[in-house]
Amino acid sequence: MKGIIYNEKTKVFTLRTRNSMYQMQVRQHDTLVHLYYGADVGDMEIDYRIISLDRGFSGNPYEAGNDRTFSLDVLPQEYSGYGNGDYRINSLEVEHEDGSDAVHLRYKSHEICKGKYSLKGLPAMFGTEEEAETLKITLYDRVSGLQVHLLYGVFPELDVITRAVRMENQGEKQVTIQRAMSMEMDYPNMHMDMVHFYGRHAMERIKERLPLHHGVQSVESKRGTSSHQHNPFVILTDKTTTEKSGDCYGYALVYSGNFRCEIEVDQMNQTRFVMGIHPYHFSYRLNKGDIFETPEVIMAYSDRGFGRLSHIFHDAYRSNLIRSKYVTMPRPVLINNWEATYFEFNDEKLLNIAKEAKEIGLDMFVLDDGWFGKRDSDISGLGDWTVNENKIKEGLPALVKKIKDMGLKFGLWIEPEMVSEDSELYRRHPEWCLRIPQRNMNRSRFQLNLDITRKEVRDYIMEQIFAVMDSCDVDYIKWDMNRSVDNVYSLALPNERQGEVFHRYMLGVYEMMERLITRYPDLLFENCSGGGGRFDAGMLYYSPQIWCSDNTDAIDRLKIQYGTSFGYPISTMGAHVSVCPNHQTGRSVPFETRAVVASAGTFGYELDLEKLTPQEKELAKKQIKEYKKMEHLVQTGDYYRLTSPYSNHDYVVWQFVSKDKRETLVNGVMLRNEANPHIHILRLEGLIPDMHYQDMESGNIYTGAALMKAGVPLPPGSGDYQPVKFRFCAKNDEQ
Numbered sequence: 001m002k003g004i005i006y007n008e009k010t011k012v013f014t015l016r017t018r019n020s021m022y023q024m025q026v027r028q029h030d031t032l033v034h035l036y037y038g039a040d041v042g043d044m045e046i047d048y049r050i051i052s053l054d055r056g057f058s059g060n061p062y063e064a065g066n067d068r069t070f071s072l073d074v075l076p077q078e079y080s081g082y083g084n085g086d087y088r089i090n091s092l093e094v095e096h097e098d099g100s101d102a103v104h105l106r107y108k109s110h111e112i113c114k115g116k117y118s119l120k121g122l123p124a125m126f127g128t129e130e131e132a133e134t135l136k137i138t139l140y141d142r143v144s145g146l147q148v149h150l151l152y153g154v155f156p157e158l159d160v161i162t163r164a165v166r167m168e169n170q171g172e173k174q175v176t177i178q179r180a181m182s183m184e185m186d187y188p189n190m191h192m193d194m195v196h197f198y199g200r201h202a203m204e205r206i207k208e209r210l211p212l213h214h215g216v217q218s219v220e221s222k223r224g225t226s227s228h229q230h231n232p233f234v235i236l237t238d239k240t241t242t243e244k245s246g247d248c249y250g251y252a253l254v255y256s257g258n259f260r261c262e263i264e265v266d267q268m269n270q271t272r273f274v275m276g277i278h279p280y281h282f283s284y285r286l287n288k289g290d291i292f293e294t295p296e297v298i299m300a301y302s303d304r305g306f307g308r309l310s311h312i313f314h315d316a317y318r319s320n321l322i323r324s325k326y327v328t329m330p331r332p333v334l335i336n337n338w339e340a341t342y343f344e345f346n347d348e349k350l351l352n353i354a355k356e357a358k359e360i361g362l363d364m365f366v367l368d369d370g371w372f373g374k375r376d377s378d379i380s381g382l383g384d385w386t387v388n389e390n391k392i393k394e395g396l397p398a399l400v401k402k403i404k405d406m407g408l409k410f411g412l413w414i415e416p417e418m419v420s421e422d423s424e425l426y427r428r429h430p431e432w433c434l435r436i437p438q439r440n441m442n443r444s445r446f447q448l449n450l451d452i453t454r455k456e457v458r459d460y461i462m463e464q465i466f467a468v469m470d471s472c473d474v475d476y477i478k479w480d481m482n483r484s485v486d487n488v489y490s491l492a493l494p495n496e497r498q499g500e501v502f503h504r505y506m507l508g509v510y511e512m513m514e515r516l517i518t519r520y521p522d523l524l525f526e527n528c529s530g531g532g533g534r535f536d537a538g539m540l541y542y543s544p545q546i547w548c549s550d551n552t553d554a555i556d557r558l559k560i561q562y563g564t565s566f567g568y569p570i571s572t573m574g575a576h577v578s579v580c581p582n583h584q585t586g587r588s589v590p591f592e593t594r595a596v597v598a599s600a601g602t603f604g605y606e607l608d609l610e611k612l613t614p615q616e617k618e619l620a621k622k623q624i625k626e627y628k629k630m631e632h633l634v635q636t637g638d639y640y641r642l643t644s645p646y647s648n649h650d651y652v653v654w655q656f657v658s659k660d661k662r663e664t665l666v667n668g669v670m671l672r673n674e675a676n677p678h679i680h681i682l683r684l685e686g687l688i689p690d691m692h693y694q695d696m697e698s699g700n701i702y703t704g705a706a707l708m709k710a711g712v713p714l715p716p717g718s719g720d721y722q723p724v725k726f727r728f729c730a731k732n733d734e735q
């Protein structure tokens, strides 16, 4: 049976999804022990793997008496605390009023209920009573009275399990949480690799695969955002796992701020994995009765390689994480003026671009940075969300009306979390930014982080933005965030609460976004943080798409979008056709190839349309039409990474397959051309072997088996970076 089962006799909890099984058990001294996570192995309890031996220098709890084989230092635990003789990385660290830090968690009770738990003010997967079940296991620390509720959301059909932890101080005294991980997972061995996605601004989510080694290894951000540098999505995998085969486990933190994913291989070659809010500059004081909830982690297991793992995450996010109605709806194909004009524009220039956009068949005009305050460069204006009348002389409502009269939708860029020193807001409220008393502030892009922990700051900013949006019927918002969080101190919080600033900042951002989407339920919302600096599952709860990277170079994007696709649906990646030579790399790539790469995402253009040649305009018209034909595959289809940009230096190719497998699209880029070329044969995936598919270009008919096993030759071309484009449909399907 799928779902949650508790065996009263053996005290084993079994959580079952379509292809995975998860087990834990209450054992001696009320210790909650982790037994197993992996393939469904049937009607079995995997407690037989635990063999207790007397381990030197691994201590024993007092109540174990003379039993020197019972030690928390080597037992696989479900959620461990510091200060009890488990010297590995632990999930929970507290400080009690008397300065001690031990926290010994023991099983107290549990509840199973239909539906999915939710977390106050935090993004999380949602689920109806038919879709999900919740298990709440309560652990407690006898001395302090701290209760720790482990929350498990089980989605049998989606094949995922979610975890989060709720702490509740039921004791008389204060408890300060110093570290509260969202989950812990103990594996009985170390024969695994870690796959993670590191990077930098304009080169995010580069895939790296590393063998686990003894000691602690980590992936983390202390920047107040999930960051360009590391992504809160990590895979643990068998050594032999590939795209198509082998075991692997994906862990995604549904949070957009500081995070830490730590992995320790211990003295017994066991592996412990924890994930949650970064303990750096984190503490949370719980007075009697207070509650703290951690962010959620979404976990999935695949026994069919990384491809299947990605499908699980893609489907789960599209159906039960992203709330926007646009998640599977056609999205307007947009023109964004950033790379076309940067800060230099006026109403006339904008209207000219909009006119061209309409002519080539685009749906929406997006006005990026520079429309407000004294925003003529990035040195000033943030915080003053009223129109810059030097540039937009007739005012925003009149400009928007003209754009809408052309038959286009209108979108607007905002950066609500920031303030420029050169702004009216800063002059009036210098205390509204994060700043450490007596210290000089650390600047970045000349801007400061507003103190989003303060309600009056959030209210003021959102009211200004709502006033603009109400004045001109905005269809789309791009919410940007262009610096890491620093000068971490809130003048509004007492000293002992400064450890809460990073987290309260994130809760404040989530609250602002919630207000935005609640007030404008039809709004299309795109997140952005200097491109993909906050590309995480937390943000997807609010917005169905995120600007994937400030790097619009089609060849660099092959790696960026490839890495992003492991954990995130293709429809969440904002991707635009930009000008060549590219502004970030100076590289030139054919116009058609730029469109092929950008159409593996939420498609748009970001260049000066007035400067397109007549041929390019014709091509753009065709590209937009083609995208509209394939968009449903981007939004609801299965995505296959047919090659890796890291191992294949000749071409990079990917494939979309509709859920009914009657339609498939193969796109990609030939990286280089050679004289007297080899013929490259490409094998497709995910089709029905005995179905007949027609190549929509040549009319040739192939069986699914032929396409998958014999493959198709990539057309030899001339010139570097030529596009690859195939579309096959089940024979006789109407096109």
Ligand code: DGJ
Binding pocket: 338, 368, 369, 413, 480, 482, 528, 529, 530, 531, 547, 549, 550
């Ligand atoms: C960074 C974003 O990623 C860009 O697309 C653009 O909006 C700029 N900020 C504007 O300042």
